[in-house]
Amino acid sequence: MSEEVPRPAERAKRLPRAVRERQILDAAVSVFSRYGYHSASMDEISEVAGVSKPMIYTYLGSKEDLFGACIRREATRLLEAVQNGIKPDLPPDMQLWHGLRAFYRFVAEYRESWTVLHRQAMTVGGAFAAEITDMRTRAIELVAALVVSAGTRKGLGEQAEFSGAGLSAALVGAAESLADWALDHPDVSDGVLASWLMNLVWLGFNDLVEGDVWKPSESDD
Amino acid sequence: MSEEVPRPAERAKRLPRAVRERQILDAAVSVFSRYGYHSASMDEISEVAGVSKPMIYTYLGSKEDLFGACIRREATRLLEAVQNGIKPDLPPDMQLWHGLRAFYRFVAEYRESWTVLHRQAMTVGGAFAAEITDMRTRAIELVAALVVSAGTRKGLGEQAEFSGAGLSAALVGAAESLADWALDHPDVSDGVLASWLMNLVWLGFNDLVEGDVWKPSESDD
DNA sequence: GCGTAAGGCTACCCGCGAGTAGGTAGGCGG
């Protein structure tokens, strides 16, 4: 009985700090994406990472810090992916098209990153929600710039049926929602997804430019 | 000092159960919408409701039960509001228009309901997320039915640039996103919001029917 | 070889908040 053999000391091999940090962040993103910030426990993250809890605290700080690190890393990845997809000297519609394709490629490849950024980041009150909202706002403004530049170039001014900001907000929401939908339909390619949105938005937009406006066909209420 | 007078017994008046349940649900929706499911505490809910904690457990059960009750009540409200806004014997585009207006009226009037349904309900793992997802799926299918009915009526078949399901997912996402945007812009009326979406979607859709399709203007990658 | 620092762990603390036990008060039937 004294022969305990609790574990033949399957002690993790000693690895450089940078590698461990990567492992921990990967595990954290995975767990956060599955359970959300609050329901995720540090114990589970440490288990998935194959590392004990104090390591996390030594390397990445508190739970909130850890989550922040995840958010920032994944946000940077996403931003870079989209940035690399865009060809800045093309006309606005082609820029939007390439941006959308890059976005959908990213979402397909890094589902967990997308889940954490889109669904979980809002649930942590305060600082992170603000950070994410900011990033989203920047995305909306980026799109709005494209839309407005195309609009004014074509002579579309201020009119009741048109609002660059509102339209962009709607477009970004549509893109996100379609991303979620695409997660359940992996057979639909990024090109097709981007085409759907372009056809939705850009064609309707062109109609507006030409004064072809949808109106309710009867009294207002 | 023996004159304690801790509270002059500002004991709540005895009220019928139904009334208390309403108060508790109202308080719960408010608190959940502010803090989210996990960060909301039963103590705070009871305080806001003006009732002690055991009451909540006697009347509405556990925290999860309580949240479920909130979700169901608000979802029913929303559904009814939209249902009542729709006039079923109008053409598809007018149905969509009226549905959207009713939706934005609801969001403006019951911000907290919307917040709970849209942002918080997903963060509770398992049953509720599924419930909400179901409701959202039904909404998408409803919209898809309108779109497809209009599409087939006009002779639009299966083509690469068209997918009723995908398009509807995008539209619902756009509507939700625009709802969030509208919360920060209360001066924009529900009619205007609905018009924006109609102009986005319906006009682009009509173009598709007429074979006017957006295509990338150069090689595929 | 041998000191020492960096990688790693086990085993604990402790506060917060979900949930409850047990008691009090007010109204209504008799």
Added chain:
DNA sequence: CCGCCTACCTACTCGCGGGTAGCCTTACGC
């Protein structure tokens, strides 16, 4: 006017999980 049922409260328990104190152990420099 008296009991008793129901609305209602104060004051607790207790487990979960974030965070830490303190120790071990391997590799590398000299």
